Amino acid sequence: MESKFFCYFVSMESDEKSFEISRLLRQWYEANKRELPWRQTRDPYRIWLSEVILQQTRIAQGLPYYNEFLRNFPDVGALAAADEGSVLRCWQGLGYYSRARNLHEAARSIVNDHGGVFPRRYEDILRLKGIGRYTAAAIASFAFDEARAVLDGNVYRVLARLYDIEANILESSSEKLFLALALETIDPRHAAVHNQAMMELGALCCTPSSPRCADCPIAAHCLALASGKVSERPVRISGLKRKTRRFHYLCLYDGQGIYLQQRQGKDIWRHLWEFPLIEDPASDWAALLASHPEIGRWTGQGARLMASRHCRHQLTHQTIEAGFYLVRTGTGAEKPSEGALHIAVDEMDNYPLPILVKRFKDQLDSLIS
Ligand code: SF4
Structure with missing residues (x-):
């Protein structure tokens, strides 16, 4: 279940702010990003599929599934026309099978309720089965340039370190705070690239252990680095009982x-x-x-x-x-x-x-x- 605070509409008043961190991030991203198939398309179906697969799966494991899924169901119409068994078979081994069932149901709804055309607006995307605020924001931002802040685990980590945040990221009360920080950082004129740059920085540079601060484009702004608390951020205290x-x-x-x-x-x-x-x-x-x-x-x-x-x-x-x-x-x-x-x-x-x-x-x- 995605958090109700995972994304937020960005006011264009932010234009007046200085977006130095965003500029540095985007510059770094253009020079360092990994070439992944879903980054070479603005097709919302492909972006949606990649986001759903990568919610619980690492890129190396998810990539063959992404390719195989598209080979079987190259567009929303093909997915909508498929039977559930063949969709689940394509998902076999990825786990969290409700993701596949929801993809299938949402594809049918796009065909039946939207004439087979992927909805463009965040609010409409959010109404599709299984799409929460995070995924809707990612699709609206990456495919249609809608100015939304996207928060995933990588972005949480970067923000917690950049602003040296003590709050436990696993507590729902922290989400508002992180959204505010994301808004503080994002340049809404470049939301799509900014969001992807934040995620990529978390994946490649600001990693969970041994972050590469010497290579980090925003090291000069990083409060956890300045206070020697990088290894203590983010704070994650889990009450999860299995x-x-x-x-x-x-x-x-x-x-x-x-x-x-x-x-x-x-x-x-x-x-x-x-x-x-x-x-x-x-x-x-x-x-x-x-x-x-x-x-x-x-x-x-x-x-x-x-x-x-x-x-x-x-x-x-x-x-x-x-x-x-x-x-x-x-x-x-x-x-x-x-x-x-x-x-x-x-x-x-x-x-x-x-x-x-x-x-x-x-x-x-x-x-x-
Ligand atoms: S300086 Fe280090 S801790 Fe701070 S954002 Fe960059 S990689 Fe992360």
């Missing part, structure tokens, strides 16, 4: 194929596919069997545990401890659920899978043979 969930996946193999079922409800990985799942605090297969007699019906008489694998998967608010149990089913094995599909192992590639299921699937051929 809960741990234990997933037990039953890979029920009958010599022909396995069962796969689609996740439903308002939980992680909605609409992705997985093996029959039991969520239970049991620590191993024996404990699971003891507390779930239905497993005996699914595996049948004479069933055999062929292999088990365990892994830990970290999400923002949850830790998933997953066990995968490959079982050669016996006689009389029942279908594990009404909606379960019986398919060949190599057909699994046709279904969008959570990445930890995909990793186990990739081992299946060698485990079965």
